[in-house]
Amino acid sequence: MIASAPQMPQSSPFTSSVEAPLASLVTSLHLSNGLKFVRQYEGTVIVPKDPVARFHSLSCLAACALLSALAISCLLVALQDYRRHAIMPPGPSPVPFVGNKWDLPLQKPWYKFKQWTDMYGSLVTVWTGRRPTIVIGDPKVACDLLDRRSVIYSSRPRFVVMGELFTNNDSLLTMPHGDKWRKTRKIFHMGLHRRACESYKPIQEAESQRLTRDLLVTPEIFGKHLERYASSIMICVAYGRRVDDLEDPIVKKIYDRMAYMSTLNVPGAFWAESFPILKLIPDCLAPWKREVKRRAKDSTEMLSRLALDVRDQIKKGDAPASFTKTLWEKREGNPEALSEREIAYATGSLFGAGSDTSSATLMSFFLAMTCFPRVAAEAQEELDRVVGRDRSPTWSDEPNLPYCRAVIKETLRWRPVAVMGGTPHASIKDDQYNGHFIPKGTTILGNLWAIHHNEKYFKDSHDFIPERYLGSGKVGGMEPYPHRDGHSAFGWGRRICPGKQLAENSLFITIARVLWAFNISKATDKHGQEITPNIFAYTDGFNSKPQPFQCRIQPRTPGIQQVIEREARLGEQFLDKYKCS
Structure with a gap:
């Protein structure tokens, strides 16, 4: 026999309920006067009929949904960047969304680029935010790309x-x-x-x-x-x-x-x-x-x-x-x-x-x-x-x-x-x-x-x-x-x-x-x-x-x-x- 969900007492101020995907994340929220205005009943979020309480309840749910959507979007972007990192030339590991900003010295960065060339090879990918920069450290590669393929590599990045x-x-x-x-x-x-x-x-x-x-x-x-x-x-x-x-x-x-x-x-x-x-x-x-x-x-x-x-x-x-x-x-x-x-x-x-x-x-x-x-x-x-x-x-x-x-x-x-x-x-x-x-x-x-x-x-x-x-x-x-x-x-x-x-x-x-x-x-x-x-x-x-x-x-x-x-x-x-x- 399947147990049914508990019934609300008649004296409760809550009279309507809304199913929500994020209900399992909600435990209990309180107004400043201590009145409990949202309760969790096994996956069902009960919304108060009081207009003020209802507004706060729905705002909370909207915020949770927005934060979840933002987190999912960030995760998808990070996964996309990870796939790009895998197929581009190697380089120092970037921080998501920041890149290698903190790895770049403010003075004489060519020394650091030379070190990375010695570590990773003639092509090194460095990230500024989500924008890739490929640093060339070999003259043959430079001539192959910038001379022989100049039709592709003759533009400028956004300055x-x-x-x-x-x-x-x-x-x-x-x-x-x-x-x-x-x-x-x-x-x-x-x-x-x-x-x-x-x-x-x-x-x-x-x-x-x-x-x-x-x-x-x-x-x-x-x-x-x-x-x-x-x-x-x-x-x-x-x-x-x-x-x-x-x-x-x-x-x-x-x-x-x-x-x-x-x-x-x-x-x-x-x-x-x-x-x-x-x-x-x-x-x-x-x-x-x-x-x-x-x-x-x-x-x-x-x-x-x-x-x-x-x-x-x-x-x-x-x-x-x-x-x-x-x-x-x-x-x-x-x-x-x-x-x-x-x-x-x-x-x-x-x-x-x-x-x-x-x-x-x-x-x-x-x-x-x-x-x-x-x-x-x-x-x-x-x-x-x-x-x-x-x-x-x-x-x-x-x-x-x-x-x-x-x-x-x-x-x-x-x-x-x-x-x-x-x-x-x-x-x-x-x-x-x-x-x-x-x-x-x-x-x-x-x-x-x-x-x-x-x-x-x-x-x-x-x-x-x-x-x-x-x-x-x-x-x-x-x-x-x-x-x-x-x-x-x-x-x-x-x-x-x-x-x-x-x-x-x-x-x-x-x-x-x-x-x-x-x-x-x-x-x-x-x-x-x-x-x-x-x-x-x-x-x-x-x-x-x-x-x-x-x-x-x-x-x-x-x-x-x-x-x-x-x-x-x-x-x-x-x-x-x-x-x-």
């Missing part, structure tokens, strides 16, 4: 802070693949194709003559001279004006902008990258957001002012040739083809990226020459044999200076400025590689710290050995590097640096002339002891450069010193037309 809040995605760095990106890429090609770069060589030659004179006069501030030199070249190319003073306010503003942008692009630095909804927080409640927007406003005003100054010069008829002048002239025939903001951001991106990366690369060159003196001696022997000591190297000498060219390549490999491979790529559709699934929208990051120091390709990778690029057999037994340049400092595929040719030209004329002109050695302290710089002491951020260090820079001979002074006067005469009024 909430640097892209949407700071530049409104008007910068080529953060612009996703599409019509706008193709248009902007064409704009850069107008001023940076090979023939255009040939026209900039006189500027680079004259500025390198000025640089060697500056190093001769005040070698102790060589870092400042390198910044002025790189900035002046890029301002001449971008705006048709030069930087003559180390304290030029434009240089200060541009370098401040670039330093700030580099902090915005470090993985894990902002929670808004993992949880984009955070960008909707009111500015009054988000100091970080207020600061980003304030900086963005200042940046846009500065870039616009520089571009408008060129337009004013064009109207006066005294604007020298420049990238900005070319764009204004293109716009004059078709105002709808280019907006003023597009011109401002295109030329600003050219100057900002070019000046910062060039000066940082030259700083690494000086660091290498200080710590590896054998290399400078080899290069100087070649320069004396090919060029002599009565003049400095010119462009016509380049084909006959293979060791100097190898020094440049090794500098770019040894300490790449864009140490995490530049701005990350993103996949535009699902893909498979070596049995691993790469879903659409995955962020792809080429960690150059791991790629350029992969011992399969570069033996003793932290030693500065230009012979790697000479085929002399001095550094043999390594697998051939898959990219024709022998390094990947300028990026990959359709996102390769558009200013690559301009940068290589500047590096050649500068490095060849510095090696020809000066002996670079370790500085000494007050006791006469040599000071050895730390070759691993580099700044943090998107672009990394050496921390300030000391070295000794001396002219090789009195005759060379006279040549430096004579050629500097010629360079100044050429650069006079680029001075601002």
Whole structure:
């Protein structure tokens, strides 16, 4: 015989009942006056007839149902993520919904990425929230995906802070693949194709003559001279004006902008990258957001002012040739083809990226020459044999200076400025590689710290050995590097640096002339002891450069010193037309 459920007493205030799936979870709930308003009777929830009690009862049931639904949804999402983790490349175990946020260091994350590459292999999946990032640590894999499959991997991930809040995605760095990106890429090609770069060589030659004179006069501030030199070249190319003073306010503003942008692009630095909804927080409640927007406003005003100054010069008829002048002239025939903001951001991106990366690369060159003196001696022997000591190297000498060219390549490999491979790529559709699934929208990051120091390709990778690029057999037994340049400092595929040719030209004329002109050695302290710089002491951020260090820079001979002074006067005469009024 089956026992029936207990009957309610007639005096009870409860007169109706409702079956509920969650009734087994309910025990007893009380009002503040102690009146029991819900009781459990073997799976049946009794709802009071009193309106207030009924409301509280149903609200409780609704809350329980909502919490259960939320828990089930979270569980389903977690299971879905678990399945994705299983088929994607391996990596550190993520925390559900948080990912590896707490595993990512705020400073120099490329070291941690290199450790994970050593642990998990050439492809490592790192999670920021539920968004996957695949970190590449092998040059062959990088070329396979980012070069040979560039049609899939040429977009950009969503940059909430640097892209949407700071530049409104008007910068080529953060612009996703599409019509706008193709248009902007064409704009850069107008001023940076090979023939255009040939026209900039006189500027680079004259500025390198000025640089060697500056190093001769005040070698102790060589870092400042390198910044002025790189900035002046890029301002001449971008705006048709030069930087003559180390304290030029434009240089200060541009370098401040670039330093700030580099902090915005470090993985894990902002929670808004993992949880984009955070960008909707009111500015009054988000100091970080207020600061980003304030900086963005200042940046846009500065870039616009520089571009408008060129337009004013064009109207006066005294604007020298420049990238900005070319764009204004293109716009004059078709105002709808280019907006003023597009011109401002295109030329600003050219100057900002070019000046910062060039000066940082030259700083690494000086660091290498200080710590590896054998290399400078080899290069100087070649320069004396090919060029002599009565003049400095010119462009016509380049084909006959293979060791100097190898020094440049090794500098770019040894300490790449864009140490995490530049701005990350993103996949535009699902893909498979070596049995691993790469879903659409995955962020792809080429960690150059791991790629350029992969011992399969570069033996003793932290030693500065230009012979790697000479085929002399001095550094043999390594697998051939898959990219024709022998390094990947300028990026990959359709996102390769558009200013690559301009940068290589500047590096050649500068490095060849510095090696020809000066002996670079370790500085000494007050006791006469040599000071050895730390070759691993580099700044943090998107672009990394050496921390300030000391070295000794001396002219090789009195005759060379006279040549430096004579050629500097010629360079100044050429650069006079680029001075601002």
